[in-house]
Amino acid sequence: MSLLIDLFTDHTLRIVALGAGAIGAVAGLLGTFAVLRRQSLAGDAISHAALPGVALAFLVGAAAGGGLAKHPLMLLAGAFAAGWLGMLVVTLIKRTTRISADTALGIVLSVFFGAGLMLMRIIQDLPTASKAGLDKFLFGNAATMLRIDVLTIGALGLLAAFVVLAVWKEFKLLSFDPEFMAVQGWPVRWLDILLTTLIVVAIVIGLQTVGVVLMSALLVAPAAAARQWSNQLGPVAALAALFGALSGVGGAVVSSTIPRLSTGPTIVLMASALVLISLTLAPARGLLWEHLRHLRQHREVRVAQVLVGIYRLASEHPDPTHPHDIASLDAVGLHAAGNTMAQLERRGWAQRANGKWGLTQRGVAEARELEAGGAL
Amino acid sequence: MLTTTDTLAVSTQDVTVAYQEKPVLWDIDFAVPVGARCAIVGPNGAGKSTLLKTILGLIRPVAGQIEIFGQPYARQRRRVGYVPQRGSVDWDFPTTVLDVVLMGRYGHLGWFKRPGSADRELALTALTRVSMQEFAHRQISQLSGGQQQRVFLARALVQDADLYFLDEPFTGVDITTERAIVDVFLEMQRQGKTIVAVHHDLETLNEYFDWVLLLNVRAEALGPVAEVLTPENLRRTYGGRSGLIERGARQ
DSSP states (O other): OHHHHHHHHOHHHHHHHHHHHHHHHHHHHHHHHHHHTTOHHHHHHHHHHHHHHHHHHHHHHHHHOTTGGGOHHHHHHHHHHHHHHHHHHHHHHHHHSSOOHHHHHHHHHHHHHHHHHHHHHHHHHOSSSOOTTTTHHHHOOSTTOOHHHHHHHHHHHHHHHHHHHHTHHHHHHHHHOHHHHHHTTOOHHHHHHHHHHHHHHHHHTTHHHHOTTTHHHHHHHHHHHHHTTOSSHHHHHHHHHHHHHHHHHHHHHHHHHSTTOOHHHHHHHHHHHHHHHHHHHSTTTOHHHHHHHHHHHHHHHHHHHHHHHHHHHHTTSSSTTOOBOTTHHHHTTOOOOHHHHHHHHHTTSEEEETTEEEEOHHHHHHHHHHHHHTOO | OOOOGGGEEEEEEEEEEEETTEEEEEEEEEEEETTOEEEEEOSTTSSHHHHHHHHTTSSOOSEEEEEETTBOGGGTGGGEEEEOOGGGSOTTSSOBHHHHHHGGGHHHHOSSOOOOHHHHHHHHHHHHHTTOGGGTTSBGGGOOHHHHHHHHHHHHHTTOOSEEEESSTTTTOOHHHHHHHHHHHHHHHHTTOEEEEEEOOGGGHHHHOSEEEEEESEEEEEEEHHHHOOHHHHHHHHTTOHHHHHHHHHO
């Protein structure tokens, strides 16, 4: 509770929450398209590929001097360039070789990330410069977020969201049926590049806060959760943005109030909780409801089988409601469990007399209908 | 055979397509007169879908010329409608039937503009033509295979084209859908539109189509169905699978 009050009173915390919320919202919005186009892995490759860009930008800035090394725009530009280059390499590998898409992504991810780690090591060994804080790009740190960071994130995020809304119908068709789009004469390749560029933007503005290792989770998780709740692209994207914002704010606030807790993992845990809830509880698509539906169907089939079984036993007699010992059902290969009989009784289809079960008139009618329908 | 370009909806000359140096289409001369219902028929791996996609500019040929109504495809896009194989998209995509049909209007709408009430009207009319009007607001994952096919057909109808390409429209669909597609074909023909479809079933060829290309990497035969479906042509196209050939020839 005190955390909530802090959120409205503490200036630093407010900055952090605002920044992380914006990161999550933009990631959720763009992540919707990444997930629907089955490009979830691309996000992972982009964020890992951005690391050498950050390190190189730092080195160039340090060489230039004048405090340029840690300027947020400088580092963002480096991350953007490297992330984009990574995607370009993936496309080139796919187009010019027989290497498959997932392998291409794996190659780019590991080579770029490896190069990034090596550069980070070199920076660590530099005698000069205030290199402290660069390691937050690995696992993220929201506590160090400044006003200028939030402004940068906000401006870039708004720009990305504006573009998505402007070409909404184009992105929808691109995601659903790019071949049909190409036949209509749309520049599919350019739209693909535009969408990928926006995904790169969504990722790089979150790197400092969430970290390269887990940023792709913030891209994918809110969209995957949102898909469970709606069958329309608009609501799915809006909900993904909301889920992303919630995860961002929650994770950033919690991690910045608990010392030594990295922001990235905390944000991702929040997003994962939303995914878990959505997977189990969302109406229509939730696994829990599906399981219950399955159980109910199973029960209906069993009830019908036993009802018809008893009816067939009784039809040996002139009176179709003739009661039988329930064990005699075993003889025709039907085992009637107690709860099945209870179901029949509750529906008024069967009644017990002297330890034997017989159908009621309504039960007989129901059994005849089932038999006539040919269901059993 | 027809030779003047203004009576041809589609014409290709010497079209050759290769995947990794292996030719999948070899030297194809193909022509469809305006107003025809043309089937592209051949065994698996004959290059039927590849030919369709090459004509539509989705695959680049290594050689050859392609013309749509006497001009390059890039200048005739508005006059072309397309029904891809229904398996080519993810039917769990979060969208409705009406929304998918409206996608057929995107080419006419151009950049940024959203579909309006006139487009919605067209989409509903198209859905009615394929008996899918009740499904307009259904989520697309709830459709059967045949219904998916009819939605794709409705999407092509709102493209309001003069020439329609369909990739295996009859594959894996129910009788209702098959009937609906054939009805639309006949109606299109009455309106002077041209149809080119990849087809599998030799038995229905005569009933559904009036023009045919027999394809097996090479163009084995081209012309009116009754003239082209000879045992010899079928043997050339299908090789030794004679049971199929006898049946096809009897039609």
